[in-house]
């Protein structure tokens with residue numbers, strides 16, 4: 468069965484908050500200040516759009532292509548978007564294959580998306596998404612990393628079991644992100660760690 472976040476969509480944000488508090492939001496918003504004011508942004512797998520209003524409010528001229536395969540996630544994102552921002556977001560129900568052809572972006576984001584993929588899908592996804600990024604474009608990335616502490620390792624295993632059950636995610640382990648960045652020719656220009664490096668937020672640029 469293909470990955471599908473529809474079933475978990477109505478509970479996703481509450482669940483994430485109960486387990487991680489505000490840390491996931493913190494990781495996603497960490498490098499908003501580095502986004503150019505008039506950036507055209509490709510926001511991949513944005514889920515319920517829980518960062519959209521803040522992003523559009525803090526950067527008053529950015530425009531966003533919002534690509535999300537779960538229709539229920541997308542519906543929530545549309546519903547929660549403040550009406551004054553509606554014209555600046557182009558909602559697309561799809562995955563990396565539905566990124567608008569010929570569009571180029573100043574910024575792309577993948578927040579807690581790559582961890583859902585096998586290594587080969589993570590590579591395919593990243594190649595596709597970064598190929599739409601301008602030469603000096605930024606890739607804002609946040610995700611879970613292999614954990615040092617037993618509790619975080621147990622939590623990772625529990626999350627993979629849970630999302631395999633409710634969302635049929637294909638991955639069973641965290642992919643090798645460094646291999647993906649290297650393959651696409653990107654390197655970390657900035658990095659922030661939360662929970663002793665279990666959660667990391669990065670700004671990636673072309674080498």
Ligand SMILES: C[S@@+](CC[C@H](N)C(=O)[O-])C[C@H]1O[C@@H](n2cnc3c(N)ncnc32)[C@H](O)[C@@H]1O
Pocket residue numbers: 470471472491495511512513514515517534535536537540561562563578579580583592
């Ligand atoms: C773990 S959720 C994270 C949602 C959101 N980024 C957040 O941090 O709240 C993963 C999201 O990635 C989406 N997704 C899964 N496969 C995808 C793909 N191939 N392309 C884009 N998004 C995808 C899912 O539908 C889901 O909304």
